[in-house]
Amino acid sequence: MPETDFDPRADNRQRPPGRDTYHTTTAPLIVTPTFLTRADNTPRTERLIDEGSNKGRHGQGLENPDTEPAEIALEGNPNLAFERWDEYWRKVHGPKFAYEEPGTDNEPVLRYDQVHRIAGGPSSFFHPPYLAMTTPDGKLVANPHARVPAYQRPRFDGFAYIAYAAEADIQRVLKQPQYAERIIADEQTAFRLVTREITREYILLPSPRHRDPISLVRLHYRRPELSREAFQERLLRQHAPLVLAQPATHQYVRRYAQLHNIGSSQQPDPEGELIDAISVLAFASINDVEDFLVTDDYRTLAADEATFTDAAHSEYWTGLNYSVINHLLPELATRY
DSSP states (O other), rough: OOOOOTTOOOOTTTTTTTTOOOOOOOOOOEEEEEEEEEEEEOOOTTOOOOOSSSSTTTTTTTTGGGGGGBBSSSSSSSHHHHHHHHIIIIIIHHHHHHHHHHOOTTTTTEEEEEEEEEEEBBBTOOOOSSSOBBBBSBBBOSOOGOOOOOOOOOOOEEEEEEEETTTTHHHHHHHHHIIIIIIHHOOOOOOEOOOOEEEEEEEOOOOOOOOOOOEEEEOOOOOTTTTHHHHHIIIIIIHHHHHOHHHHHHHHEEEEEEEEEEEEEESOOOOGGGEEEEEEEEEEEEHHHHHHTHHHHHHHHHHHTTTBOOTOOEEEEEEEEEEEEEESSOOOOOOO
């Protein structure tokens, strides 16, 4: 067995195999699916900036980072901004969140995963199958420089998947000085916008493992004629059984959960409050995601989803999943 006597600051002491005790439950959990965008020099006309975030080198929030990119505290070289942010979130911010400084108790955090969006993974803007770019006679094009497809960036760069047993546990954790002061300060350095929605989680297909590497994240926005309650009822009571009835689901999908928006942990939350629900499906590889998305079974699911979601706003993308905190083992299906 691996050594479990970790330095208390180590990033792996809050998850298997570093933990000595675990919890399990069939009750719905409360999750704060914190969607975020990275600190960078994107103009605020293209991406919102939370007040005081996207900090500069002297601790000030940068109002117009596109006019002074060298001042961005996280990374002043725009060519390195994505790589630096991706590394910082996992290797610096993650351990800070998991660390229990003296007087802090983060035991109510049952699970904290970071889901880093992968540009090369499937998305609703560029989905499989991917086709070779050819001329009418079947040959590869000779001028690829003139035929580069336009890139459509999803709304967010990733999300923090943080689970609690009860809604009261959110404030129990976040009101502590470590989180209210020092973790928030770190967020304002690494991110430009953070959503604050509160959701109820329904685990429909539990994972037999705790190390599922790839997540397909679907952000659901309801059709305007539906109330949020009616939309969520349809998603859970009718769409979920359809997902579970498809053979392709059991061939490719390792885990399936729905997160239903029930509020916000902080106001204003202009981006988060618009999300009605989130579906998270876990896979063993990017290829499994791609193969799932080209099946007839998936087309059946997409056709059903189109009858009650707002296709103009709903989107999906693929992320690399990092487990930072996991006190839940084994995972069980939710009773509801």
